[in-house]
Structure formats: structure tokens, C-alpha cells
Amino acid sequence: MNNNYNKNNQNKRKRNFENQRTSKSKIKDKEEKSYEDQVEGRNSVLELLESGKDINKIFVTKGEKHGSINKIIAIAKERKIIVVEKDKRQMEEMAGTVNYQGVIAIVPPFEYCEIEDILEEAKNKNEEPFVLILDGIEDPHNLGSIIRTAETAGVHGIIIPKRRAASVNSTVNKVSAGAVEHMKIARVTNISDSIERLKKEGLWICGTDINTDKYYYNQDLTGPLAIVIGNEGSGMSEKVRKNCDFLVKIPMKGKITSLNASVSTGIVVYEAVKQRIKQG
Numbered sequence: 001m002n003n004n005y006n007k008n009n010q011n012k013r014k015r016n017f018e019n020q021r022t023s024k025s026k027i028k029d030k031e032e033k034s035y036e037d038q039v040e041g042r043n044s045v046l047e048l049l050e051s052g053k054d055i056n057k058i059f060v061t062k063g064e065k066h067g068s069i070n071k072i073i074a075i076a077k078e079r080k081i082i083v084v085e086k087d088k089r090q091m092e093e094m095a096g097t098v099n100y101q102g103v104i105a106i107v108p109p110f111e112y113c114e115i116e117d118i119l120e121e122a123k124n125k126n127e128e129p130f131v132l133i134l135d136g137i138e139d140p141h142n143l144g145s146i147i148r149t150a151e152t153a154g155v156h157g158i159i160i161p162k163r164r165a166a167s168v169n170s171t172v173n174k175v176s177a178g179a180v181e182h183m184k185i186a187r188v189t190n191i192s193d194s195i196e197r198l199k200k201e202g203l204w205i206c207g208t209d210i211n212t213d214k215y216y217y218n219q220d221l222t223g224p225l226a227i228v229i230g231n232e233g234s235g236m237s238e239k240v241r242k243n244c245d246f247l248v249k250i251p252m253k254g255k256i257t258s259l260n261a262s263v264s265t266g267i268v269v270y271e272a273v274k275q276r277i278k279q280g
Contacts, residue, residue, distance in 0.1 A: 037169060047178025110168040112187040117184055133195065133229070142261045250267055
């Protein structure tokens with residue numbers, strides 16, 4: 001009887017110890033994840049390497065030493081970054097996407113900037129500020145595509161909200177094809193307050209809304225400008241809508257009356273680019 005009692009107590013203590021160890025391990029994992037992120041895909045990792053930003057470690061799939069992987073390994077060695085080979089199964093467990101292309105870079109979390117930094121970027125380039133404001137873009141694929149478009153169009157920076165919106169992660173980085181590394185992104189508590197701040201700095205605020213009369217190509221989009229792109233489903237919030245100086249829409253001729261957020265961004269942003277080129 002005593003032997004059974006002692007045995008049960010030992011088992012209980014063992015289980016408690018294992019549970020505590022598991023809990024501590026989970027907490028440690030969470031802490032590590034909160035201080036690290038990853039960038040996946042050959043183009044994205046190359047862009048990251050060439051940008052000179054910090055990289056903690058690069059993982060490559062065993063046997064994947066051909067094409068651009070060789071270039072990645074060479075630059076990593078030049079920069080004294082640790083390169084670790086892992087088998088395919090281990091890499092697939094690490095990857096956030098199916099198409100990670102045999103390479104994953106572990107990096108510090110994305111470094112967001114302040115609105116002042118975006119305005120300073122325009123000033124340093126001797127250009128009038130050209131800003132994108134995303135009012136609740138939730139799909140990381142959309143966010144990545146928008147960042148890529150913005151970077152190619154010469155947008156000085158993007159403003160996103162902290163809550164109920166996609167943030168910069170490995171998916172966003174990969175979809176942006178590395179453009180994230182060259183784009184200033186401010187993450188703010190309140191979009192309406194940020195709009196007021198930009199207005200004080202002399203920017204005009206252009207909202208995109210299907211329920212308006214003016215088409216985007218009939219609106220003057222030159223000068224200091226911020227373009228607001230609304231949520232994929234509900235568009236801009238009413239408060240943000242009211243804070244815009246003017247609203248524009250894209251003509252819809254088909255039966256579907258809305259476009260993907262990243263496509264809408266490309267259309268309006270490149271109209272602004274075209275007008276600025278003509279003006280220059």
C-alpha cells in the first residue's frame with residue numbers, strides 16, 4: 001500500500017515537473033518568436049542581404065546549392081552570417097509558406113518608422129511627399145502587393161494601423177519581392193489622427209470610395225499627397241472618409257463592383273505618378 005502511495009506521488013511529481021518544463025518551453029518559444037521573424041524565398045532573402053540589414057541566421061535546404069542559392073551563400077559568408085543546412089522536412093516545418101524556395105532567413109522583427117521619418121524621406125529626395133494610408137488591409141498578400149507597387153512608384157512611405165490590420169511578416173515580405181526592405185512603414189494607433197497630422201504638414205488627403213462622382217483620372221493628384229485605401233470588404237471607415245479632402249473612384253463596367261485592394265492601389269497610385277511626370 002505504502003509502495004503504491006509513494007509510486008503515485010512520484011508519478012504526480014514527475015507529471016507536474018514535465019508540465020512545468022513544457023510551459024516554460026512554450027513561454028521561451030513565444031519570447032524567442034517575439035524577438036525574431038523570418039524572410040522566405042530567394043528574391044526576398046537576396047534583397048535582404050543586399051540591403052545590409054541585420055540577419056541572425058540563414059537556413060537552406062540540403063542539396064539546394066544551385067542558381068541564386070549559391071549567390072545567397074556567397075554574400076552571407078562575405079557578411080559573416082551563419083548558414084545552416086537542414087533537410088527538406090525540417091525546412092517545411094519552419095516555413096510559413098509552401099513556396100519558400102529552399103531558403104529562410106531569420107531576422108529581427110520589422111522595424112517600423114515614425115510619420116516624421118516618411119516626411120523626412122521626401123525632404124531628403126527634394127520631392128513633395130507622396131504617402132499611402134491603408135485603412136485596415138487585413139490580407140498579408142494584399143499588403144505585400146501594395147508595398148511592392150508603392151516602392152516601384154516612388155511612394156515615400158506607408159501608414160498602417162496597429163489594430164485589425166495585417167502587419168509586416170514573412171508572407172508580406174515574400175509577396176513584396178523584398179520591397180519591404182526599401183519602404184518606410186509607420187504603424188499608428190489612430191489613422192484619423194495621422195491624417196490630421198499630414199494635413200498640418202500640407203498634404204492633401206485623397207480617399208478611394210465607390211460612392212462618389214469623380215473618377216480618379218479627373219482629379220489633380222500632384223503636389224503633397226496621401227492616398228487612402230480602405231479595407232478589402234468594407235472600404236474606408238466613416239471617420240476616415242469624412243477626414244479626406246476629396247474622394248475618387250475607379251469606373252466599374254462589369255457585374256462585379258469592386259477590385260482587389262492591391263489592384264485599386266496600383267491604378268490610383270500610377271495615375272498620380274503619370275500626372276507628376278507630366279508636371280515635371
